[in-house]
Amino acid sequence: MSNSDFGLIGLAVMGQNLVLNVESRGFQVSVYNRTTSVTEEFVAEHPDKKIVGTKTLEEFVQSLATPRKVMIMVKAGGPVDAVIESLIPLLDKDDIIIDGGNSLYTDTERRDAWCKEHDLRFIGAGVSGGEEGARKGPSIMPGGPPSTWEVMKPIFESIAAKVDGVPCVTHIGPGGAGHFVKMVHNGIEYGDMQLICEAYNIFKAAGFSNDELANIFADWNAGDLESFLIEITANIFKQKDPETGKDIVDLIVDKAGQKGTGRWTVMGAVEQAVPLSTIASSVEARILSSIRDQRLAASKVLTGPSNTGFQLGDLSKEELVTMVRDALYASKIVSYAQGLDLISKVGKEKEWGLDLGAIARIWRGGCIIRAKFLNRITEAYEGDQQPTNLMLAPFFTGVLTDAQQNWRKVVALACLNGIPVPSFAGSLAYYDSYRAERLPANLLQAQRDFFGAHTYERLDKPEGEFFHTSDWPELIS
Numbered sequence: 001m002s003n004s005d006f007g008l009i010g011l012a013v014m015g016q017n018l019v020l021n022v023e024s025r026g027f028q029v030s031v032y033n034r035t036t037s038v039t040e041e042f043v044a045e046h047p048d049k050k051i052v053g054t055k056t057l058e059e060f061v062q063s064l065a066t067p068r069k070v071m072i073m074v075k076a077g078g079p080v081d082a083v084i085e086s087l088i089p090l091l092d093k094d095d096i097i098i099d100g101g102n103s104l105y106t107d108t109e110r111r112d113a114w115c116k117e118h119d120l121r122f123i124g125a126g127v128s129g130g131e132e133g134a135r136k137g138p139s140i141m142p143g144g145p146p147s148t149w150e151v152m153k154p155i156f157e158s159i160a161a162k163v164d165g166v167p168c169v170t171h172i173g174p175g176g177a178g179h180f181v182k183m184v185h186n187g188i189e190y191g192d193m194q195l196i197c198e199a200y201n202i203f204k205a206a207g208f209s210n211d212e213l214a215n216i217f218a219d220w221n222a223g224d225l226e227s228f229l230i231e232i233t234a235n236i237f238k239q240k241d242p243e244t245g246k247d248i249v250d251l252i253v254d255k256a257g258q259k260g261t262g263r264w265t266v267m268g269a270v271e272q273a274v275p276l277s278t279i280a281s282s283v284e285a286r287i288l289s290s291i292r293d294q295r296l297a298a299s300k301v302l303t304g305p306s307n308t309g310f311q312l313g314d315l316s317k318e319e320l321v322t323m324v325r326d327a328l329y330a331s332k333i334v335s336y337a338q339g340l341d342l343i344s345k346v347g348k349e350k351e352w353g354l355d356l357g358a359i360a361r362i363w364r365g366g367c368i369i370r371a372k373f374l375n376r377i378t379e380a381y382e383g384d385q386q387p388t389n390l391m392l393a394p395f396f397t398g399v400l401t402d403a404q405q406n407w408r409k410v411v412a413l414a415c416l417n418g419i420p421v422p423s424f425a426g427s428l429a430y431y432d433s434y435r436a437e438r439l440p441a442n443l444l445q446a447q448r449d450f451f452g453a454h455t456y457e458r459l460d461k462p463e464g465e466f467f468h469t470s471d472w473p474e475l476i477s
Helices: 013-024 036-045 057-062 078-090 105-117 130-136 146-159 177-205 210-221 228-236 261-272 277-290 292-298 317-350 356-362 374-382 394-416 422-434 441-452
Strands: 006-009 029-032 051-053 069-072 096-099 121-128 139-143
Touching: 006 013, 006 057, 013 029, 013 130, 013 146, 029 036, 029 057, 036 051, 057 078, 069 078, 069 146, 078 096, 078 105, 096 105, 096 146, 105 121, 105 177, 121 130, 121 146, 121 177, 139 146, 139 177, 139 356, 177 210, 177 228, 177 261, 177 277, 177 317, 177 394, 177 422, 210 228, 210 317, 261 277, 261 317, 277 292, 277 317, 277 422, 317 356, 317 394, 317 422, 356 374, 374 394, 394 422
Parallel strands: 006 029, 006 069, 029 051, 069 096, 096 121
Antiparallel strands: 121 139
């Protein structure tokens, strides 16, 4: 048997599906898993596939054609380092190691330097799409040297999702650029999911049935809000529990999990001084959901409007659906605007040469945040006059203008009825702050100067001149 075109380490569900995807495009694939029985079972389940199972790393490396292309699909952190450390003595100059997991981009930069010390090439590739995407076509965000991208391009383009015939993969940039963009992608995903959940919470409090919700989200998916997450949400409301016959969504405990990429995004935004209210509030919402025991205890002590139901009054269900739809659409735009702002700022600081239009283009298919309006984002960043913020692109400015009154009504309605909508409200606050000609930061600067002599600028003096008031009134006590 000839040597394999591609190798993959780590045969969990994502790894197995990626192997089947690569093999289906005409490539022979070698596989290795630390637990040999997993490898043997996987190969046995696919006897007609060009998949070569190996029992040791040495056998795995020897089975690959040069330059070797080795993709690692193991848990982020220490396990990735351990695999790389084991591979380095076995590989030859210019062989390629690809980390396809959800690694922190600073770890990717460290591993890139580590591999260079051993004359190896390294790619940090964000892969989005879950199990189905891995098998049928994910969105791939590879970072690394352009020359290494050219070697991997035939395989990556063949296995990626296609939209209008265009593969959902492009060379993102050097070093940790690929994993950084994937991290922000996941942050936007947190925002999208939370916004949908807030819409659901309002509808449930207003007395909508799950059948009604399934129809609402299906209708939305046929319009401007068309997206993978809206589509699966419509289907979730239709799912019955085979044991009880009840709607499965009503039986699931309201404690959300997370793997860390959302937190990383928020931490990165804080470090870069980039406002990220929609995504940050979405991460916080997951954390609050996880302290369920505290919430249950607090619900018996802290008072407020009931957040389990409210009367529509003069408002019809159809009117509420339109209002919530507009709030969701507007908030979704803000979430993407904040994420792209973070990508832009870090890209410029690190001189990665990131192309926001190309990034939006590869998010149109395969990935979790794929959505119809990504075509509009691509268009916004393809022209010569790129907006400094997505909200300033004419199409999105128009949507926000048309939607904002309903957006405000939804946030107000939720607040009056004790329904938490942190991401709807955070998005609206960002919009209002960004468009404000004047914010109350003048008072904040006065406070800083009062207690710490931090100085301030003046409206009636040239920009860049700083002043200090030395005779603020003394405190009474």
